[in-house]
Amino acid sequence: MTVHFPFQNSYSALPDSFFARVAPTPVAAPRLIKLNRPLAAQLGLDPDLLETPEGAEILAGKTVPAGADPIAMAYAGHQFGQFVPQLGDGRAILLGEVIDSDGIRRDIQLKGSGPTPFSRRGDGRAALGPVLREYIVSEAMHALGIPTTRSLAAVVTGEHVIRETALPGAVLTRVASSHIRVGTFQFFAVRRDTEAIRRLADHVIARHYPELVGAERPYHALLAGVVARQADLVARWLLVGFIHGVMNTDNSSISGETIDYGPCAFMDAYNPSQVFSSIDEMGRYAYANQPRIALWNLTRLAECLLPLFSDEQEKAVAEAQDILGAFSDQFSAAYQAGLRKKIGLFTERDGDDALIQDLLVAMAKNQADFTLTFRKLGDAAVDDSADARAQFMEPAAFDEWAGRWRARIALEPQGAAERQVAMHAVNPTFIPRNHRIEAVIQAAVNDDNYAPFEELVKVLAEPFEDQPDYAAYADPPLPDQRVLRTFCGT
Structure with missing residues (x-):
């Protein structure tokens, strides 16, 4: 049987200025190292066929499946505050779109599939390490309940990149509800192409905000919708200690998903000023700066929409300005509600925010591990x-x-066991810790050993479970x- 993708291609039906048509560059000897079988089934694909040599060739870009309309999307962006008028997919090619089992349209994109007209002298390829990092972290984020792009497959190409x-x-097959960014607008x-902005906005509304179709002021409502989703998304990042690393406008998704897992990381010891990215020399995208930068991007x-x-x-x-003014309250509401859940509060009382802030201050001063402090607090309940x-x-x-915390939780009717269950449901035991990811990458790159990768992916698929065998x-x-x-x- 032949691997079949039930492609639809709504984005490539837009005007030619939105993208460049380009086929993936064939590779020498593709070998599948990981297929996300549950995701494949959700997308209406046959996992068994994708695990064949033919499937590996498609997932590596060596063979273009029937029905695909390969394109590299055009976009611009502010990179660390500096505007670049043309970026675009320099090493990614969108094969097409499928409708998943939930009725949601999903992009299927190959990342690392060769040069495009937007490559800017780059080779358009990806190294194995970043592909494994994105697979691990994006799937971990999904398991944590955070909106994100997904990883369908990772393939080694049989070639080297310099x-x-x-x-x-390697090539990553990435899945997203779309790859439209602030930078696309x-x-x-x-270019002062107002008609293209209108076409793009109409496409986004139909695809991501269908409830706005026919609204009296649809473009105002679109901005409000993106603002609300971004406020909620960044709050979710902070609640699990995630640092994006490169929050450029070309990495800010209109759909409200986390996109582009380059130099991202999860904090170990709590530090609001934490930066991991080697290219973020001024700390622009530090952990605590992420809400401010999200508003800047919005x-x-x-x-663009003016x-x-x-x-x-x-x-x-x-x-x-009136619409943007809602961001701070929306973010604060989502973040504070999440923090109350993390410390086991079911209701809201005066003094709760101060109680939570005092804990964070103590954690920072004492280099307390962010994830384990909250998880162990559930046990302390x-x-x-x-x-x-x-x-x-x-x-x-x-x-x-803790003395003040116990006095506070005593004011609520819930019992200790109920509180622990609720806290453990929002405070993970397992996150993709940076040292674990690096160990996985080294085993794969140096020894062609993917057993550590498989085990880490398995553990992170159930982040809220104790899993004694993998403690x-x-x-x-x-x-x-x-x-x-x-x-x-790159």
């Missing part, structure tokens, strides 16, 4: 001797806070295991 040294080449705004989107708001510039600006305090360099700092995966790194810098895959 970075600082020769590295095994910026591409047309800088402001750039609003600027011609659709009104012919009167001052009126359009005022209307956009039922057992006074539970060892949450062991996360603190000075356990007395936890003891002082060591919850441990923070030892001093000599700490990963202080992460790097962009």
Whole structure:
């Protein structure tokens, strides 16, 4: 049987200025190293056929499946605050779209599939390490309940790519509800192509915000919808200690999904100023800066949409500012509600925000592990001797806070066991810790050994379960295991 993709191609039906038609560059000897079988089935694909040599050739870009209309999408973007008028998919090719089992349209894209007209002198390829990192982290984010692009497959190409040294080449098959970014709107705004902005906005509304079709002011409502989704998304990042690393406008998804897992990382010890990305020298995208940067990116989107708001510039600006003004309250509401759940509060009372902030301050001062502190706090809800305090360099700092916390939770009718279950449902045991990811990458790159990768993916698929056989995966790194810098895959 032949591998069949039930492609639809709505984006490539837009005007030619939206993309460049380009086929993937064939590779020498593709070999499938991981297929996400449940995701394949959800997409209406046959996992068994995808695991054949024919499937590997398609997932590596060596063979283009019937019905595909391969394109590289055009977009611009602010990169670390500096505007670049033309970026685009320099090493990714969108094969087409499928409708999944939930009725949702999904892009299927090959990342690392060869040069495109947007490659800017790059080779269009991906090294194995960044492909494994994106597979691991994106699927972990999905398991944590955070909107994200997904990973369908990882394939080694049988070729090497040259970075600082020769590295095994690989291709990631990425799945997203779309790959439309703030930078996609910026591409047309800088060219003053208002009609293209309108076409793009109409496409986004029909695809991601269908409830807005026919609205009295659909473009105002679109901006409001994107603002709301981004506020919720960034709150979710902070609640699990995630740092995106490269929150450029070309990495800001209009659908509200997390996109582009380059030098991203999860915090170990809590530090609001934490930066891992080797290219973020000024800390622009530090952990605590992410809400501010999200609003900055949304402001750039609003600027693109102004011609659709009104012919009167001052009126359009005022209307956009009013919509953007909702971000802070929306983010704060989502973030504070999430923090209350993390410490086991079912209701809201005066003083709760201060109680939570005091815990975060104590955690920062005592280098407490972000993930384990909250997980152990769930155990402390039922057992006074539970060892949450062991996360603190000075356990007395936890003891002082815990006394006030116990007095607060005593005011609620829920029992200790119910509180623990609720806390464990939002406080994971397992996250993709940086040292674990690096160990997986080294085993694969140096020894062609994918057993550590398979095991880590398996553990992270159930982040809220204790999994006693894999308890060591919850441990923070030892001093000599700490990963202080992460790097962009390009």
